Amino acid sequence: MSRPPDLVQGTLGLLLLRVLSLEPLHGWAIAERLAAMSQGQLKVSQGALYPALHKLEAEGWVTSEWAPSENNRRAKYYRLTRAGRKTLAHEVSNWERLSAAITMVVRET
Amino acid sequence: MPRWLRRLVQRARAVFLGRRLDAELDEELQFHLDQLTQRYCERGLSPEDARRRARLDLDGIAGPRGDARDARGVNGLEDALHDLRLVARGLARSPGFTITVVSTLALGLLLFAAASVIQNAFLRQPLPAPDAERLQHVWYARDPGEREPVGLEHVDWSALSDVVEMADASIFARYLVRDEAATEELVGLRLARGSLDGLGLSVIAGRSLRATDFDEAVPPVLLGHRLWQERFGADRSIVGRVIVLRAALAADEPLAFRVAGILVPRFRYVREFSRPEIDIVVPNAGRESVYMVRLRPDVPVRAAEARITAAVRATPGVDAPASWPGVRLQSVHARYVQPVRPALRAAWIASLCVLILVAANVTILLLLRSLRRQPEIALRLALGAGPRHVWRLLLTEVSLLIASAAALGLAGAWWLLRATAPSLQRTLGRVAPGGDTSLSLDGATTAWIFGIAAVLTIVLAAMAVAAGRAPAAIRLREFRNVGGSRLERRARSGLMIVEVAIAIALLSGCALMVRTAASLLNADLGMRVEDIWRSRVALQESAHPDAASQAAFHARLVAAAADEGVTLGLANWPLFVEAARPQDVEVEGAAVAIVRAATTAASAGYFDALGVSTIAGRAINAGDDLAGEPVAAVSAAFAARAWPGTSAIGRRIRTVDRAMAGDPVGPWRRVVGIAGNVRQMPDDEDLLDVYVPYLQAPSLYAMVVMRPSDPAATLSPAWFRALVGRVDARVVAGSAVPLSSEYERTVAPVRWLAALLTAFGVFAAVLTLVGVYGITAHVTRQRRAEVALRIVLGATTRQTVALLMRHLAAVAVWGSAAGVAGALLLGGVLQSQLHHVQPFDSAMVAAIAGGVVIGAAIAAWLPARRATRIPPARLLRDA
Numbered sequence A: 001m002s003r004p005p006d007l008v009q010g011t012l013g014l015l016l017l018r019v020l021s022l023e024p025l026h027g028w029a030i031a032e033r034l035a036a037m038s039q040g041q042l043k044v045s046q047g048a049l050y051p052a053l054h055k056l057e058a059e060g061w062v063t064s065e066w067a068p069s070e071n072n073r074r075a076k077y078y079r080l081t082r083a084g085r086k087t088l089a090h091e092v093s094n095w096e097r098l099s100a101a102i103t104m105v106v107r108e109t
Numbered sequence B: 001m002p003r004w005l006r007r008l009v010q011r012a013r014a015v016f017l018g019r020r021l022d023a024e025l026d027e028e029l030q031f032h033l034d035q036l037t038q039r040y041c042e043r044g045l046s047p048e049d050a051r052r053r054a055r056l057d058l059d060g061i062a063g064p065r066g067d068a069r070d071a072r073g074v075n076g077l078e079d080a081l082h083d084l085r086l087v088a089r090g091l092a093r094s095p096g097f098t099i100t101v102v103s104t105l106a107l108g109l110l111l112f113a114a115a116s117v118i119q120n121a122f123l124r125q126p127l128p129a130p131d132a133e134r135l136q137h138v139w140y141a142r143d144p145g146e147r148e149p150v151g152l153e154h155v156d157w158s159a160l161s162d163v164v165e166m167a168d169a170s171i172f173a174r175y176l177v178r179d180e181a182a183t184e185e186l187v188g189l190r191l192a193r194g195s196l197d198g199l200g201l202s203v204i205a206g207r208s209l210r211a212t213d214f215d216e217a218v219p220p221v222l223l224g225h226r227l228w229q230e231r232f233g234a235d236r237s238i239v240g241r242v243i244v245l246r247a248a249l250a251a252d253e254p255l256a257f258r259v260a261g262i263l264v265p266r267f268r269y270v271r272e273f274s275r276p277e278i279d280i281v282v283p284n285a286g287r288e289s290v291y292m293v294r295l296r297p298d299v300p301v302r303a304a305e306a307r308i309t310a311a312v313r314a315t316p317g318v319d320a321p322a323s324w325p326g327v328r329l330q331s332v333h334a335r336y337v338q339p340v341r342p343a344l345r346a347a348w349i350a351s352l353c354v355l356i357l358v359a360a361n362v363t364i365l366l367l368l369r370s371l372r373r374q375p376e377i378a379l380r381l382a383l384g385a386g387p388r389h390v391w392r393l394l395l396t397e398v399s400l401l402i403a404s405a406a407a408l409g410l411a412g413a414w415w416l417l418r419a420t421a422p423s424l425q426r427t428l429g430r431v432a433p434g435g436d437t438s439l440s441l442d443g444a445t446t447a448w449i450f451g452i453a454a455v456l457t458i459v460l461a462a463m464a465v466a467a468g469r470a471p472a473a474i475r476l477r478e479f480r481n482v483g484g485s486r487l488e489r490r491a492r493s494g495l496m497i498v499e500v501a502i503a504i505a506l507l508s509g510c511a512l513m514v515r516t517a518a519s520l521l522n523a524d525l526g527m528r529v530e531d532i533w534r535s536r537v538a539l540q541e542s543a544h545p546d547a548a549s550q551a552a553f554h555a556r557l558v559a560a561a562a563d564e565g566v567t568l569g570l571a572n573w574p575l576f577v578e579a580a581r582p583q584d585v586e587v588e589g590a591a592v593a594i595v596r597a598a599t600t601a602a603s604a605g606y607f608d609a610l611g612v613s614t615i616a617g618r619a620i621n622a623g624d625d626l627a628g629e630p631v632a633a634v635s636a637a638f639a640a641r642a643w644p645g646t647s648a649i650g651r652r653i654r655t656v657d658r659a660m661a662g663d664p665v666g667p668w669r670r671v672v673g674i675a676g677n678v679r680q681m682p683d684d685e686d687l688l689d690v691y692v693p694y695l696q697a698p699s700l701y702a703m704v705v706m707r708p709s710d711p712a713a714t715l716s717p718a719w720f721r722a723l724v725g726r727v728d729a730r731v732v733a734g735s736a737v738p739l740s741s742e743y744e745r746t747v748a749p750v751r752w753l754a755a756l757l758t759a760f761g762v763f764a765a766v767l768t769l770v771g772v773y774g775i776t777a778h779v780t781r782q783r784r785a786e787v788a789l790r791i792v793l794g795a796t797t798r799q800t801v802a803l804l805m806r807h808l809a810a811v812a813v814w815g816s817a818a819g820v821a822g823a824l825l826l827g828g829v830l831q832s833q834l835h836h837v838q839p840f841d842s843a844m845v846a847a848i849a850g851g852v853v854i855g856a857a858i859a860a861w862l863p864a865r866r867a868t869r870i871p872p873a874r875l876l877r878d879a
Helices: A012-020 A027-037 A046-059 A082-106 B003-016 B018-042 B047-058 B062-071 B075-092 B095-123 B211-215 B225-232 B301-314 B332-337 B341-372 B374-382 B387-428 B443-467 B486-522 B547-563 B604-610 B636-642 B717-727 B739-782 B784-792 B797-804 B807-833 B842-869 B872-878
Strands: A062-068 A074-080 B135-139 B164-168 B171-178 B183-192 B203-206 B220-223 B242-247 B250-263 B280-284 B292-295 B328-331 B533-538 B566-571 B582-587 B594-602 B614-617 B631-635 B652-656 B669-675 B689-693 B701-708
Touching: A012 A027, A012 A046, A012 A062, A012 A074, A012 A082, A027 A046, A027 A074, A027 B018, A046 A062, A046 A074, A046 A082, A046 B003, A046 B018, A074 A082, A074 B018, B003 B018, B003 B075, B018 B047, B075 B095, B075 B387, B095 B341, B095 B387, B095 B443, B135 B301, B135 B332, B171 B280, B211 B280, B220 B225, B225 B250, B250 B280, B292 B301, B301 B328, B328 B332, B341 B374, B341 B387, B341 B443, B341 B486, B341 B739, B341 B807, B374 B387, B387 B443, B387 B739, B486 B739, B486 B807, B486 B842, B533 B717, B533 B739, B547 B566, B547 B604, B547 B701, B547 B717, B566 B604, B582 B636, B594 B636, B604 B701, B631 B636, B636 B669, B636 B689, B652 B689, B669 B689, B739 B784, B739 B797, B739 B807, B739 B842, B784 B797, B784 B842, B784 B872, B797 B842, B807 B842
Parallel strands: B183 B280, B220 B250, B594 B689, B631 B669
Antiparallel strands: A062 A074, B135 B292, B135 B328, B164 B292, B171 B183, B171 B242, B203 B250, B220 B280, B242 B250, B533 B701, B566 B594, B566 B701, B582 B594, B582 B652, B614 B669, B631 B689, B652 B669
């Protein structure tokens, strides 16, 4: 199996916001959900995941709280804030516009 | 929440809750690792293999943890705090070094801050009046014996309105307030009409004076704060009430005033700020002479002098002598601070010199410390610490030391100023223009101290970094550079030269002031000071209108005191306040026709009480009254000047008082006695004195000296008031004080300056010796390998010590030269404070320079000698 492609620079924040828009999750679950939603195409390393989550928290787009996990271990859950939802909608719109433009150029015959 | 605020909160949490956040992050990462491990276990791996595989997948925990911490954005601050903790622990392990550096630097900054505040409070703070910097005192007579023009009250100042903004003709006046207990004399100010807004009149109750008050039948007045508190119990209801006073010179006529307001505390008349607080301000509608003006902005003083002089000459009714040179303007502030300016300047210069010395010594100590830490620094670099981190540690260490010293110094200065402000003003005999609050640490001085601390930090940190570089062992390969580069050698020598020069200059200044103090304190006053009391009496013109009645009162007063065993003397000039005014004295049949001498009207008791000796003839006695022949006594110095080589007894003299209007020439007087030379002030250099009998020239005001015949008896102010009251209850008795305390007051500023400069000089000398010792120790340590080799190759101890001290020759020469120049400069600053001492005494400076150089030589010899006693093998091993 070929190695899944690396994340495009600058998109990790958007992906994390999108994952958290479904439900609050802890870091491990976020990484698993991202891999599942991308059918294994996107894998985020621990070294990139947690700094990115902390940056999102510093920006006020997510909040965190400690709670028992599904196996009764204490885990830190991240939740999207209202500002985060607005940012997500804005970033999704930007991404769709950008990807459409890139597709047009790439597919131009 | 705004974004910037959120970031600030986040960073603050990262700084102050860093450990907790780190623990949470570790827990979070551990959870992730455990989940992945469990995944691998479910796939069939053993727990150990699963954990190892999970760690490999996640690059361990340290990497993600570091990345997550970096994302907090506070790495720089955390590193700084870490460095601070490390440096603090290191300094705590060297308590001697730390305490020495911090305490000496704090002391230097404390002294400089305090001296700066004191100098600024007196020399830069304006007097408390509107636009006080433009106030000028008007001198109509340039010398004390010169006569002012008569009729100055007729000058039309409105014609000078283009140069003079305000012309103040306010004058002092004395008022009496009586009750059953006593009569109190008040210090009054009769306010001129044009000075309403120019003297800084402010009230805490009621209102200030208005232009319409000058024409009121019952004049509104302002009460002084002290009078209001002591006599009226601080009762605000006094405002609006009428009080009855009496003029000191016409006490039979009651004067009614309506209290309009209460002055702010400690209000003084700005033109005579050294005089006591004002008790009452009374509007004066009459015309008086103007002695103070406020010039318009940008009007040159010389131009104003010319305009005023022309106006005075052109005024009808003004009688100015043909030789009158014109008016002279002097800044009111400059006149006020003139007596203390040299002392404050000298103290500030001395504090600056001490600060430079302290900084030099701290530099030496830090250099030595950096040198000793070379192995430690080399080890850190070898273990992977970046050079920047190491230099950052050195900078943090220097910053912590200097910041601590600055904080300690400022705290000490704040406390010192607060504790000594009242006593300092008493010692200097002057109230600070801005009051006690100006003698406190201000923002400008604090900023200066922090600025100096910042500059010191940068300079010392750079030197510490430079000194912490490659050990001397490496330089040994290049032999000529052992002992440092040329720049280092010159810097070391420069430091020592500066230290030696400052020590010589300060010790010279100290010696000048100590000799001045000794000269003053040992000066033969020609009279006794112990067991003498001084006071004054003020007669009322209405009760004693002529010389006969005045003389009669004085005679009764002397007799009444004698009945109680007290010798009482009278004079027309107060001792230890000012010397008698010099006048021209015509001398009959003498080698010189005119001798300028201080003329004092003195009674028989004056000479008896003060113990003034009679060298020839007789002293003035009680029989020398208005009915008797006009006589006089002269001082021995006067007799020698007027009749050198011949007897003065029987000769005739007469005084010519050109300062008074009318006929200035007095009657011919026969000289009946020659008195010993007397100094009316400790620094009185003019010993030419003429004494006329007080009963032949009485006045309404007299200075009184008293001495009990029983040495064990003690007089008191109450006793004197009672004595005067028994003779004539209408006469006002001043407060009686011991003459010795007045004498101490006049010499206190000299003592203070001598003590201050002595302390500075000794401190500077100690710092210099410590500095020279430290630098020589530094040089010796750098050259220890060379020393070892020389000893091994046969050099004697003397040769080795001479080699290590070779740098001292240049230091001695240049340091002494600079020190002599500094002594010359400081002597010029102190010149006006000196008494019987030349500002530059070459023998004294040479002796001081020799002493400092010898001391420096000994301080340098000690570490050099010690180095030769260490076994060469050990020197080489330590190199």
